[in-house]
Amino acid sequence: MDDDEHLLWQRVLAGDDDAFAAVFDLHASRVHRQARRLVEARADAEDVTAMVFFEAWRRRRSVRIVNGSVIGWLLVTTTNVARNRERSRIRYEGLLRKVRVETVPDHADEVLDSFMRPAVRGRVREAFDGLSTRDQEILALCVLEELAPADVARLLHVPAGTVRMRLSRAKSRLRAALGEDHGRSTLAGLGGTS
Incomplete structure (x- = not known):
């Protein structure tokens, strides 16, 4: 077996x-x-x-054959690669512990809460629920989910102009249900009034 492996390594x-x-x-x-x-x-x-065999291929000219086999070199390299990997992991974890992550509070929820207080939120929900399913779908996709009308058109298998027209009508109906002044400010906060 040893002679065979020595010949095999010569081919390598x-x-x-x-x-x-x-x-x-x-x-x-x-x-x-x-x-x-x-x-x-x-x-x-x-x-x-994988790294050991990569090193064996990369450094094949310096691999030592002992007693007709490369297994000794492979096992020593395995130990070295594993130790290097462990040292890197420890160093990395040490650096992570030293880094102080300063969290910046997200004010979006506070802004949304102040914008849509529970009473206002209830009126908007009631007005939205009063719209047709088609209007709700268009408003949800275009305004709330911020999809482009062209993308919504592809999803619904209708022309993009149809989506824009339905969106405009849905916003008008929502404004009317909320009252013109309140509806404008609400829709402005949700992505525009046109």
């Missing part, structure tokens, strides 16, 4: 991908077991195994 040195695949098949399970002993997660062990 010549750039033979199939020979390298044969070396991988021969030693991948042992490398993975070694990696599994050194790292916590199975996924990390798989990453370490």
Whole structure:
């Protein structure tokens, strides 16, 4: 077996991908077991195994063959890769602990609450519920979800002009249901009055 592996590695040195695949098949399970002993997660062990064989290919001219096999080099490299990975993880976690994340409060909810106090919210809900299903759909898609009329047209399988016309009528009906002055300010806050 040792002579066969030595010959196989000679083919690897010549750039033979199939020979390298044969070396991988021969030693991948042992490398993975070694990696599994050194790292916590199975996924990390798989990453370490991949990195070891990448290094073996990249540094194939400097891989040491001991007793006709590269397994010793692969196992030592596995240990080094796993330790480097662990050191990087510890360094990264240390940096994260040092970083003070300053949270900036999101004032959107406060603005929305002050804009649409419960009584106003109830009037808007009542006016919206009084609209036809088609008007509700157009307002929800174009105003609340902020989709472009052309995109809504494609979703509803109607011309874009039809969506714009329905949107204008739906906004007018909502304004009328809310009362003209209140309806304008409400629709302005929801995305315009046209």
